[in-house]
Amino acid sequence: MGRSQELSEFKRATVMACHLCNKPIHEMSLLLNIPKSTVSSIITKWKQLGTTATQPPSGRSCKMAERGQRVLKSTVRRNRQLSAESIAKDLQTSCGLQISTTVHKELHGMSFYGQAAASKPYITKSNAKRWMQWCKARCH
Structure with a gap:
């Protein structure tokens, strides 16, 4: 199982069923082919929160919605010579978004x-012939 792969609800429920049947963590790990630390964290989460469902990611959400990102991408593709300030003004008029520093971050993303x-x-x-003649004259 990869590091970024999400565990399915079925596997989480199976871990809890095994836990309620008093199976040891190492047996659950071998049976379900899940690391022991993952099994342990699922059980701990269930004991603390009463659920095994995944929680939404913590941190600040994106300021720019999907529509704004599409408008930004089309604006940049039309004219790649625009500055970030002019793109921000364009987005402000078309989408009504108040963003300034986000444009730079979104473009990098x-x-x-x-x-x-x-x-x-x-x-x-x-010109190339003249340049070569000039270089030869200077070197000799």
């Missing part, structure tokens, strides 16, 4: 970064 392309001179064959 969507893998959009403020990177400008390096300026590259247009080099024709004749």
